[in-house]
Amino acid sequence: MLKEILLQGQQAADAALERLLPPDTQYPPSIHAAMRHSVFAGGKRLRPILCMEAARMVYVAPPDAKTASAGDPSGALPPGIAELGAAVEMLHTYSLIHDDLPALDNDDLRRGRPTCHVAFGEATAILAGDALQTYAYEVLARLQCAAEARVRIIEEIAHATGTIDGMIGGQVLDLEAEHTKPDAKTLEYIHRSKTGALITACLITGCIYANATATELQRVREFGRAAGLAFQIADDILDVTQTSEQLGKTAGKDLAVEKVTYPSLYGLEKSVRMADQLITQACAALDSFGARADTLEAIARYLVERKK
Amino acid sequence: MLKEILLQGQQAADAALERLLPPDTQYPPSIHAAMRHSVFAGGKRLRPILCMEAARMVYVAPPDAKTASAGDPSGALPPGIAELGAAVEMLHTYSLIHDDLPALDNDDLRRGRPTCHVAFGEATAILAGDALQTYAYEVLARLQCAAEARVRIIEEIAHATGTIDGMIGGQVLDLEAEHTKPDAKTLEYIHRSKTGALITACLITGCIYANATATELQRVREFGRAAGLAFQIADDILDVTQTSEQLGKTAGKDLAVEKVTYPSLYGLEKSVRMADQLITQACAALDSFGARADTLEAIARYLVERKK
Numbered sequence: 001m002l003k004e005i006l007l008q009g010q011q012a013a014d015a016a017l018e019r020l021l022p023p024d025t026q027y028p029p030s031i032h033a034a035m036r037h038s039v040f041a042g043g044k045r046l047r048p049i050l051c052m053e054a055a056r057m058v059y060v061a062p063p064d065a066k067t068a069s070a071g072d073p074s075g076a077l078p079p080g081i082a083e084l085g086a087a088v089e090m091l092h093t094y095s096l097i098h099d100d101l102p103a104l105d106n107d108d109l110r111r112g113r114p115t116c117h118v119a120f121g122e123a124t125a126i127l128a129g130d131a132l133q134t135y136a137y138e139v140l141a142r143l144q145c146a147a148e149a150r151v152r153i154i155e156e157i158a159h160a161t162g163t164i165d166g167m168i169g170g171q172v173l174d175l176e177a178e179h180t181k182p183d184a185k186t187l188e189y190i191h192r193s194k195t196g197a198l199i200t201a202c203l204i205t206g207c208i209y210a211n212a213t214a215t216e217l218q219r220v221r222e223f224g225r226a227a228g229l230a231f232q233i234a235d236d237i238l239d240v241t242q243t244s245e246q247l248g249k250t251a252g253k254d255l256a257v258e259k260v261t262y263p264s265l266y267g268l269e270k271s272v273r274m275a276d277q278l279i280t281q282a283c284a285a286l287d288s289f290g291a292r293a294d295t296l297e298a299i300a301r302y303l304v305e306r307k308k
Numbered sequence: 309m310l311k312e313i314l315l316q317g318q319q320a321a322d323a324a325l326e327r328l329l330p331p332d333t334q335y336p337p338s339i340h341a342a343m344r345h346s347v348f349a350g351g352k353r354l355r356p357i358l359c360m361e362a363a364r365m366v367y368v369a370p371p372d373a374k375t376a377s378a379g380d381p382s383g384a385l386p387p388g389i390a391e392l393g394a395a396v397e398m399l400h401t402y403s404l405i406h407d408d409l410p411a412l413d414n415d416d417l418r419r420g421r422p423t424c425h426v427a428f429g430e431a432t433a434i435l436a437g438d439a440l441q442t443y444a445y446e447v448l449a450r451l452q453c454a455a456e457a458r459v460r461i462i463e464e465i466a467h468a469t470g471t472i473d474g475m476i477g478g479q480v481l482d483l484e485a486e487h488t489k490p491d492a493k494t495l496e497y498i499h500r501s502k503t504g505a506l507i508t509a510c511l512i513t514g515c516i517y518a519n520a521t522a523t524e525l526q527r528v529r530e531f532g533r534a535a536g537l538a539f540q541i542a543d544d545i546l547d548v549t550q551t552s553e554q555l556g557k558t559a560g561k562d563l564a565v566e567k568v569t570y571p572s573l574y575g576l577e578k579s580v581r582m583a584d585q586l587i588t589q590a591c592a593a594l595d596s597f598g599a600r601a602d603t604l605e606a607i608a609r610y611l612v613e614r615k616k
Binding site for chain 2: 022026027028030031032035094098101103104121122123124126127129130131133134135137138140141142146147148150151152154155158159161162163164166168169171172173175176
C-alpha cells in the first residue's frame with residue numbers, strides 16, 4: 001500500500017518533470033542535456049511526494065456529480081499539484097549539482113552515475129544548476145492555483161532555500177564545519193537549514209496549493225520541522241551503515257573527511273533513538289487530521305526505518 | 309538633467325538594495341558579506357533605472373487632492389518600484405559572479421575590485437550567486453503590486469534569465485563560441501539572449517508593475533529588443549577602445565582570447581553605425597508615447613554614445 005503510493009508519486013513527479021523540462025534537442029542542447037542528466041538520475045522524488053501527500057491530506061475537492069460533497073475526505077489530489085512537486089525537485093537537483101562541484105563537496109558519483117560536472121564539465125554544471133533554479137520559479141509562477149497562492153508558495157520556497165535558516169545558509173555552515181568541528185547546536189542548525197527547511201516548504205506549499213487553513217499550516221509546519229531533522233539524522237546513519245553500492249555514492253565519506261555527524265557526536269544507537277523520537281513528535285503534530293494523516297505519517301516512519 | 313535622473317535612479321536602487329539585502333552581520337556572515345561585496349561594487353544600476361523609467365513612462369497615478377487627474381502624465385513613479393529594480397540588479401549580479409568564476413570567464417577584476425571568488429573563495433562565490441538569485445525571487449514575491457502582476461513579473465524575469473532565448477542560454481553559447489567562432493547570426497543570438505533578454509525584461513516588468521496595457525507592453529518590448537542589442541554592441545566596442553582603468557576590468561580581453569565580437573566581425577566603424585541604427589529603431593517604437601518617452605530615449609542614446 002505505502003510502496004504503491006510512493007511509486008505513484010514518483011511516477012507523477014517524473015511525468016511532470018518530463019513534460020516541463022525542455023527536451024535535450026532544445027537549443028542550446030548542451031545545457032538541457034546537463035539539466036536532464038541530473039534530474040533524471042533515478043531520484044526517489046521524496047520532496048514532490050511529501051508535497052503531494054500533504055496537499056491530499058488537506059484538500060477538499062469541489063462538490064460535483066461524481067465525488068462526495070465538500071468537506072468529505074475524498075482523498076483526491078488538487079489538479080496540477082505534480083507541477084509544484086516538479087518545481088521543488090528542480091530546486092533540490094540544482095542544489096545537488098552545485099554541492100557536488102569540485103569547489104564544494106567534490107563528488108564524482110551521485111545515485112550511481114557521474115555527477116553533472118564529471119559528465120558535462122564544470123562550466124556547464126554551474127549553469128545547469130543555475131538554470132534549474134531559474135526554471136523552477138518559471139514553473140511556480142505558472143501553477144494552476146490562484147495568483148495569491150502562487151506568490152505565497154514562491155515566497156515560502158525562496159525563503160526555505162535561501163541564506164537565513166534555509167538551504168544555502170546550511171550549505172555554507174556545512175562547508176565551514178569541515179574546518180571548525182561544530183557543536184551539537186550548530187550541527188542541528190545545519191541539518192535543519194540545509195535539508196529540513198526545503199522538506200518543510202514542500203509540505204507547506206502543497207497545503208497552500210490545496211487551500212489549507214492557517215491552523216492546518218501550523219500543524220504541518222511542526223510535522224515538517226521534526227520529520228525533516230529526523231530524515232537528515234537517518235541520512236547520517238545511512239552513511240555509516242551502508243555500502244557505496246547501496247548508497248549509489250561513496251559510503252563512509254563523512255567519516256573519511258572527519259565530518260561531524262549525529263553518529264559521530266552521539267553514537268549510532270542514540271542517533272537512531274533520536275530519529276525515532278522526532279518521528280513520534282512529528283506524527284503527534286498531525287493528530288487532529290485523524291486518518292487523513294495516515295499516509296504522511298507512514299512515509300515519515302518508512303523513510304527513517306529503511307535507513308537503519 | 310539626464311545625469312540627474314541617472315543619479316537619482318542609482319540612489320533609489322542602492323537604497324532599496326541596502327534595505328532588502330541582509331546585513332553582513334546576519335548569520336552565517338560569510339555568505340552575506342560575499343553577496344554585498346558584489347552587489348555594492350559601484351554598479352551604475354542601469355537595469356533598475358530602465359525598469360523604473362519604463363514604469364514612469366506608462367504609470368498613471370491615482371487621482372487625489374495633490375496630483376493631476378487620472379490620465380494625466382504626472383511623471384510619478386509607482387510606489388515600491390525600486391524593489392523590483394533591486395531584484396533585477398540581484399539577478400544581474402548573480403550572473404556576473406558566476407560568469408567570473410575560474411570555470412567560466414576566469415576574471416579576477418570586476419569594476420576595479422577583486423571578483424567574488426578572489427575575495428571569498430570559489431565555494432562561497434558559487435553560493436553567493438545562487439543566493440542572490442534565490443533572494444531576488446523572494447523580493448519579487450513580496451512586491452507591492454497585485455498578486456496577478458507579481459506572478460506575471462516573476463514569469464517574465466525567469467524566462468528572460470533562463471536557457472531558451474535567455475541569459476543562461478546566451479552564456480552557454482558564449483562559452484562554446486570560444487572554440488567554434490560563431491557567425492554573425494549566432495553572435496547576434498548570443499548578445500540578444502545573454503544581455504538583451506534581461507534588459508527587455510526590466511522594461512517590461514516595470515511596465516507590468518505600473519499597470520501598462522497590452523499595446524504599451526508590445527511597444528516597450530520592441531524598444532527593449534533593439535536597445536538591448538545596441539547596448540551589447542556598444543559594450544563590444546568599449547572593450548576595443550577603452551583602457552583597463554577606464555573599464556575597471558581587463559581591456560582588450562575579447563581580442564586576447566580571440567573572441568568574436570561586433571568589431572571583429574564588422575569592423576569598428578560599421579559596429580558604431582549598427583548600434584546607432586538600432587537606437588533609432590528602438591526610439592521609433594516609442595513614438596506613440598510622445599514626450600513621456602523622452603527620458604527612456606535619452607538614456608538609450610546616452611548609453612550607446614558614451615561608449616564610442
